[in-house]
Amino acid sequence: MSTDRPIVLFDLFGVIARHQRPGxxxxxxxxxxxxxxxxxxxxxxxxxxxxxxxxxxxxxxxxxxxxxxxxxxxxxxxxxxxxxxxxxWSRVDERMVAYAQSLREVAEVALLSNIPADHADAFLAAQPWLHDLDHVAFSGKIHAAKPDPAAFRHCVIALKADPADFLFVDDREENVRAARALGMSGHVFTGHAELAAALDAWLPTR
CATH class of the missing domain: 1.10.150 (DNA polymerase; domain 1)
Incomplete structure (x- = not known):
């Protein structure tokens, strides 16, 4: 049962950060x-x-x-x-960074990323906006990588929420399926406009 707390849980690479640098x-x-x-x-x-x-x-x-x-x-x-x-793996999409930050006016915003611990430390040092999110979970730190259900359960427990409170956003369909299996809503990321439309439809239901 939802606690009516809207929580947008973002993947990092391929959504807010860019995929590996070409070459x-x-x-x-x-x-x-x-x-x-x-x-x-x-x-x-x-x-x-x-x-x-x-x-x-x-x-x-x-x-x-x-x-x-x-x-x-x-x-x-x-x-x-x-x-x-x-x-x-150090590049971010500045437009998506700004969008994720703007969502904190209407929802809690968290991050769940498959990333080694030393990469996570470097990313946290280079991207101070991460410290402003409601929760940040890096697989190398929590010892569970998507689509392992344990990665999603970590976020549910850390935020003291219910799975139904979450909209999980990832560019990989298998990860979105895993989140949905746990009871979260899910969106396969293909671009900013599609995500904004999905969030506009999801938020009024919280």
Missing amino acids: AMDAMALLSGGAPADAFDAAYWACRLPYDAGQFSAAEYWTAVLHQLSLPAHPDTVEQLRLADIDS
Whole structure:
């Protein structure tokens, strides 16, 4: 049962922040010691979930990636890759940042993002607006990554709310399905105008 508290729960990348910087994967492949770009891409994603979910440290993640590529995991290489990776995910959509902030006049606004802990620290330092939200949940910090129901339950508990109070916004349909399965409303993000229309329809029901 809803407590009539409207809470908009945003994904970060692909909604408020931009996806990975174009060309970043090729640049990191070169930093790795010359791995082919397609092999690097495959290893990068194959090892990613434990890193996102806080089960791997940055050093453990990059060591796993390099070992999968049969490359040595020198500490300097690991650190160069870590910093390049953080930079590749550092861009935000300023229009969406402003829109999310404006919603705090009519709703609580929170964030749930799949992001490693060290990336989260860098993002928090670079984006002070995050500190003004009602709650921020990073997968690497809460040890649960979407679409794991535990990630959504964390937000419900942290905000002392009911799932029915939430509208979850994400650009990945599987994550929206997981939120709906828990009892939240959900919106698959395709753009600002579509989201604004969905929120205009949802808010009067709270």
